[in-house]
Amino acid sequence: MSKLSSRPSNVSRRGFLRFAGAGAAVTGLSATAFSTVAEAAEQTPLAANLPPGNDDAYWRAVERLFTLDKRVLFMNVGTVGSPPREVLDTVDRVHREVAAGAQSAYSDFADVRALAAAGYGCDPDELVVSHNTSDGMSKILAGLNLREGDEILTTNHEHTGGNVPMALARDRHGVVIKRIELPVGNDQHAEDYVAAFERAITSRTKVMLFSAPTYKTGTMLPIQLLAKLAQEHGLTTVVDGAHIPGMMAYNFHELGVDFLAGSAAKWQCGPGGTGMLYIRNKVLSQYNPNPLPEFWPVVSSSYPSEGGVPPRTGGSKESYNIAAYLQSVGNGSLAIMAGVRSACEVWDRIGRKRIQDYVLGHSAYLKELLAERWGVGSLYSPKDDPRLVCALTSFNPFRNPADVLDHAKSDQFVARMKDEYGIVIRNVDFPVIGSAKAHVPVRISTHLFHQREDVERVVDAMWDLAGKMA
Ligand SMILES: Cc1ncc(COP(=O)(O)O)c(C=O)c1O
Numbered sequence: 001m002s003k004l005s006s007r008p009s010n011v012s013r014r015g016f017l018r019f020a021g022a023g024a025a026v027t028g029l030s031a032t033a034f035s036t037v038a039e040a041a042e043q044t045p046l047a048a049n050l051p052p053g054n055d056d057a058y059w060r061a062v063e064r065l066f067t068l069d070k071r072v073l074f075m076n077v078g079t080v081g082s083p084p085r086e087v088l089d090t091v092d093r094v095h096r097e098v099a100a101g102a103q104s105a106y107s108d109f110a111d112v113r114a115l116a117a118a119g120y121g122c123d124p125d126e127l128v129v130s131h132n133t134s135d136g137m138s139k140i141l142a143g144l145n146l147r148e149g150d151e152i153l154t155t156n157h158e159h160t161g162g163n164v165p166m167a168l169a170r171d172r173h174g175v176v177i178k179r180i181e182l183p184v185g186n187d188q189h190a191e192d193y194v195a196a197f198e199r200a201i202t203s204r205t206k207v208m209l210f211s212a213p214t215y216k217t218g219t220m221l222p223i224q225l226l227a228k229l230a231q232e233h234g235l236t237t238v239v240d241g242a243h244i245p246g247m248m249a250y251n252f253h254e255l256g257v258d259f260l261a262g263s264a265a266k267w268q269c270g271p272g273g274t275g276m277l278y279i280r281n282k283v284l285s286q287y288n289p290n291p292l293p294e295f296w297p298v299v300s301s302s303y304p305s306e307g308g309v310p311p312r313t314g315g316s317k318e319s320y321n322i323a324a325y326l327q328s329v330g331n332g333s334l335a336i337m338a339g340v341r342s343a344c345e346v347w348d349r350i351g352r353k354r355i356q357d358y359v360l361g362h363s364a365y366l367k368e369l370l371a372e373r374w375g376v377g378s379l380y381s382p383k384d385d386p387r388l389v390c391a392l393t394s395f396n397p398f399r400n401p402a403d404v405l406d407h408a409k410s411d412q413f414v415a416r417m418k419d420e421y422g423i424v425i426r427n428v429d430f431p432v433i434g435s436a437k438a439h440v441p442v443r444i445s446t447h448l449f450h451q452r453e454d455v456e457r458v459v460d461a462m463w464d465l466a467g468k469m470a
Pocket residue numbers: 078079132133134135159160161162211213214215240242243262263264275
C-alpha cells in the first residue's frame with residue numbers, strides 16, 4: 001500500500017500558512033494575513049482557500065488554481081486538460097522525495113483508488129488508475145472472453161482508443177464488429193439511440209460498446225438507457241467514457257454498465273498519462289442484476305501465479321479485488337499517483353455536481369449563441385434534449401455551410417483561431433448519414449477555468465474569422 005500525503009509542496013506550503021489567515025478572514029477571527037476572502041484566494045491559489053459561494057468571484061478564484069498561459073484561451077480540454085498548480089506541486093515534490101530516497105512503489109495504490117472511487121460512486125475494488133482511456137479500453141477488450149463469430153455492436157463515431165482494441169479482437173479471435181450510424185445535430189432524442197441499438201442486436205451480439213460522449217459531436221449517449229437495453233438482452237456494456245471523469249458527476253454504480261474507461265488527464269486535469277477504469281465487480285441488483293461477465297486482468301503482476309481466483313461473485317460482495325490485480329503491475333509511480341489523488345481532492349472540494357452544472361451551463365450558453373448567429377442547423381451537438389448534452393460543442397463555423405466538407409479549410413480555421421485570436425480549439429471529422437464525404441466541423445470545450453466572457457469571446461472570434469474566410 002502506498003502512503004502518499006497530499007501535503008502541498010514548498011511553494012504550496014507557504015500557501016498553506018496563508019490559508020490559516022484566509023480561514024481566519026472567512027470566519028471573522030483575527031485576519032492578519034488578508035483583509036478579504038478575494039485577496040486570500042488571489043494570493044493562495046489552492047482549492048482549500050476558495051471563497052464561499054457560487055458566483056463570478058468564486059469561479060474566478062477557481063480559474064486561478066490553474067497555471068494556463070494567460071496569453072492563450074485554451075478551449076480544447078477534450079484533447080488534454082491542465083493540472084491545477086497544487087497537483088503540479090504534489091507531483092514535483094513526490095518525484096523529488098522518491099528520487100532522494102530511491103523509493104520503489106510495488107503497490108496497488110489502494111489509498112488513491114479509495115479516494116477516487118468515493119468521488120466516482122463506486123468501490124475501490126472496481127476502480128483502476130490506468131494510463132489513459134486507450135489503455136483502459138485495451139485492457140477491457142483483451143480481458144473479455146470473446147470468440148470467433150461473437151459480435152460487438154458499436155457505432156461509426158468511435159475513437160481509435162476503442163476501434164483499435166476492437167480490431168485486435170477481430171483479427172485475433174474472429175470477433176465481428178457491427179456499427180450503427182449515429183445521427184448529428186439538435187433534432188434527436190435519447191430514445192433514438194435505444195431504438196437504433198435495439199434494431200441491430202442479433203443472437204450473436206455479446207457486447208455493446210459506445211462512446212459517451214462521442215468526441216466527434218459531443219453527444220452524450222444515454223448510458224443508463226443503453227445499459228438497461230443491454231441488460232435485457234444479456235449483453236456486456238463497455239463505455240468509452242474518455243470525457244466523463246472530471247466533467248460529469250456520474251455515480252458509476254448507477255450507470256448500470258459493466259465497464260467504463262475514461263481519462264484522468266482531460267477534464268479531470270490529473271497528471272498526463274493517467275486514466276480511470278471502472279470494472280463492475282459485484283452484483284448490485286438495483287442497477288444491474290445480470291451476472292458479471294467473464295473477465296481476465298490481462299496486464300498484472302499480482303494475479304495469483306498459482307491457484308487462480310474464485311468465481312466472480314453473484315452477490316453484492318466482491319469475491320476478489322479485480323482492480324488491485326490490474327493496478328499492481330511492476331514498479332509504479334508514487335508521484336503520478338499522488339498527483340491523481342490531488343486532482344480528485346480538488347474536484348471533490350469544489351464539488352463534482354457543481355463542476356458539471358458549471359461546464360454544461362457554459363456549453364448551453366455557447367450553443368445558444370451559435371444558434372443565434374449561425375442558426376441551429378450549424379450544430380452537430382444536440383442542444384435541447386438534456387440527456388444528450390455535455391461540455392463538448394461541435395458546429396459548422398462557415399458562412400457557406402458546404403465548406404464543412406473541406407478538410408484543409410477546416411484546418412486553416414483552427415490554425416487561424418490560434419494565430420490571429422489566441423484561441424485554441426480543434427476540428428473533428430466524421431461520417432454524416434446521407435453525405436458521401438466526411439464533415440469536418442470545429443469542436444469547443446468549456447471547462448471550470450472558463451468564464452462566461454470566454455464563451456462570448458470565442459463566438460465573436462469565430463464569427464469574425466468566418467467572415468474573413470467566406
Ligand atoms: C472518445 C475518446 N476515446 C478515447 C480517447 C483517447 O483518450 P486517451 O488519450 O485518454 O487514451 C479520446 C481522446 O480524445 C476520446 O475522445
